[in-house]
Amino acid sequence: MRSSNPVFSRRGFSRDNGYAGFNTAPQAGYAGNPYAQNPYAQNPYAQQGVQYGAPPQAPATTDRMTMDDVVVRSALTLGTVAVGAVLAWALLPVSTTSYGLAVGSALIAFVLAMVQSFKRTPVPALILGYAAFEGVFLGVISEMYNSRWSGAPFQAVLGTMAVSAATLLVYKAGWIRVTARYARIGMAIAMAFLVVMAVNLLLVVFGVAENGGLRSFGPLGALVGIIAIVLGAFFLTLDFKQIEDGIAYGAPRNESWLAAFGLTVTLVWIYLEMLRLVAIFTNND
Numbered sequence: 001m002r003s004s005n006p007v008f009s010r011r012g013f014s015r016d017n018g019y020a021g022f023n024t025a026p027q028a029g030y031a032g033n034p035y036a037q038n039p040y041a042q043n044p045y046a047q048q049g050v051q052y053g054a055p056p057q058a059p060a061t062t063d064r065m066t067m068d069d070v071v072v073r074s075a076l077t078l079g080t081v082a083v084g085a086v087l088a089w090a091l092l093p094v095s096t097t098s099y100g101l102a103v104g105s106a107l108i109a110f111v112l113a114m115v116q117s118f119k120r121t122p123v124p125a126l127i128l129g130y131a132a133f134e135g136v137f138l139g140v141i142s143e144m145y146n147s148r149w150s151g152a153p154f155q156a157v158l159g160t161m162a163v164s165a166a167t168l169l170v171y172k173a174g175w176i177r178v179t180a181r182y183a184r185i186g187m188a189i190a191m192a193f194l195v196v197m198a199v200n201l202l203l204v205v206f207g208v209a210e211n212g213g214l215r216s217f218g219p220l221g222a223l224v225g226i227i228a229i230v231l232g233a234f235f236l237t238l239d240f241k242q243i244e245d246g247i248a249y250g251a252p253r254n255e256s257w258l259a260a261f262g263l264t265v266t267l268v269w270i271y272l273e274m275l276r277l278v279a280i281f282t283n284n285d
Contacts, residue, residue, distance in 0.1 A: 063252060064251065067243075074260040081132075081264060081268070082135065084136045086139065088139025088143070092143070099140065101140060102136070102140035106137040109134040112130040112133065127260065141272075152278045156277075159278065160267060163229060167240075178238060178240075183238060193227065217280050225280065239266055242262070
């Protein structure tokens, strides 16, 4: 299993990635049953000696990923983000210097995240380093928003929790089925969104678009923010699916770090968009 956040996932949701529900290409000679000759053909961990679906022979070993592993590592990663944010908020008063530190921290966090994304195995130091620097960035940005729109960070946290809980509820209820087609369509929309935002940023930098362009603090900016949050919820469903498949297939225990990493990246995305959205609605009051 790789990070389920599409921005950092090397494996992604291709037809040959081996995850359940995503390998839909028919197999010659199987007469419609892909498991007729090899019951573990779609298990990416079968060659590692972990054969999901085989008759139980012994109690589960501790080297396989469990939900407890994902929860613990996610709590540790998100906790690191929270600690970094609190310290930055408390120790760095709003100023040009703190803004520069926020930008620097965001760049370092991005580099660490990209390095981890190109690693074949999770490196906890990289993931926690990303979380720490991302936390500093969030702390400074949140304090800036709070100084202008009092209470905006707290409302953004509540909004992020609400979106996450609602997405999990919908996913567990089976109202959303994460299939190959679902992932392809969602990723196409997400990539188009990122391209449009990149172009918008360039237009703003070169003075072609004023007041932030599509990211302005007006109705258009609110609409873009809502779309971004919906995409964040989409990323969460991919996270949930890969966690579910990793546990079902007996993924190595250290893969839970990647699950924590993917969830953290997605939740940061949702929080930042929620923070802007709260500011926009507060600004219009």
